[in-house]
Amino acid sequence: MESILGERTIRYQSFGEPADVLRLERRTSPQPGTGEIRVRMSAQSINPSDLIPIRGAYAHRIQLPAVPGYEGIGVVEAVGRGAAPSLLGRRVLPLRGEGTWQDVVISPAEWAVPVPASIPDETAAQLFINPVTAWVVCTEVLQLKPGDVLVMNAGGSALGTLIAQLSTLLGFRFLAVIRRAADAPRLYAAGAWYVLDDSQLSDGRFKDRLAAVYELTGGQGAAASVDCVGGQAGAELVACTATGGTIVSLGLLSGQPVNLSLVAKDRVRVRLFHLRHWMQHVPVETWQRTFQQMIGLVEQKRFKLREIERSFELREVIQAVQAAEHPGRRGKILLHTRQTWKPGAW
Known part of the structure; x- marks a missing residue:
């Protein structure tokens, strides 16, 4: 009315x-x-x-x-x-x-x-936005396997919390890079494998984020990474990704663009993911099936x-x-x- x-x-x-x-x-x-x-x-x-x-x-x-x-x-x-x-x-x-x-x-x-x-x-x-993005990036774009390490900046976001939960469902290890140490307990409770915050750099635990990721992964680097920030943070994430791994560009929270392909120099695969593009190319059946999966996880309290x-x-x-x-x-x-x-x- x-x-x-x-x-x-x-x-x-x-x-x-x-x-x-x-x-x-x-x-x-x-x-x-x-x-x-x-x-x-x-x-x-x-x-x-x-x-x-x-x-x-x-x-x-x-x-x-x-x-x-x-x-x-x-x-x-x-x-x-x-x-x-x-x-x-x-x-x-x-x-x-x-x-x-x-x-x-x-x-x-x-x-x-x-x-x-x-x-x-x-x-x-x-x-819609965060659950579907988390599900499609982890299962379709990156096809993460049990034991893989995924590193993500802006890990304290709503998307990061969902990816932490997905890591327990799919078996990969989620390394969340965050700014605020206060976000760490929530991420660990959601299933994150390790939460790296700036205090661990300032107190000398790690030299920098790159050194932290390589130390935590036994010198191998992350199998995959997700950049939500762009700019220097995005370039840094490329360096944290193992040779032959994949980095997915999801956002530009810093407002500073970065040419990830130029930084990667063919050492790391670069994928751009726009939910809008995914929406335009999937059939109705895939769309509805994806949402039924999300709804089922929420009803089962496996996705909070x-x-x-x-x-x-x-x-x-x-x-x-x-x-x-x-x-x-x-x-x-x-x-x-x-x-x-x-x-x-x-």
Whole structure:
């Protein structure tokens, strides 16, 4: 049902700092076209991958004005011609459609992922970006085997925590490189083999990160590595990877590009992974099967997603983004579109 003032949507008309360019706008309630559904949203997550495009890192492929947000959960309230009527009233992840930071989202019906009632909204809103990336990178891209060592920078991230959990399922050893020692207990509890933080360099335990990785791996280096930072940190990770190993470039948290292929000099294989590209090339069956695997792991409590630190109403998007980027943040930041939401009311 549309409000008197229209449905709310978060847009940006130009690239820049989120606090400067994000605006709350109103629009008439959109109608689903052929093969589409309209989903009334209840919760949306905030990830670095949502914020990087706003700052213009991918300006060449983003058409302005744009709506941010890749993840979220809601209820199907309308279906277009050709869409299954059985979807009406179902909780789904409305993926491969519009940005999720709005009251209602139009998305292709065949890509919508139904979510069972056993998974609450705050968990369902995180089921896409990090879980699917972790699963596809470890199982398809790197094809990690039991005993392999995987090293990753920004290891204290939500993605790092999921990869630590995957390491216990798949048998590889996860070496997480982190900045904050406070993140180490969480990573060890999740299944990390070793957590390397800056304090171990400053107290003389290791000369530097490169020396640490080679010492911990008996002089062999890591079989594979994941770079989420770019810049000098990415180049450093190449050096930590064994000859013949593979480094996957996932992100650019530093904002500093690095030519990993140039640094690798054919000694290490370089792979770029963009979830967006994977999405465009997999068939519907693979897409749905992957999500069923994720949902199954969550229901079995073998995949635990981040606790919610705080949730903000959609109109508080600026405060929400600032909270998501706060250095001391310990849990996930969500947006929500329930007018009466309060902690514990999911």
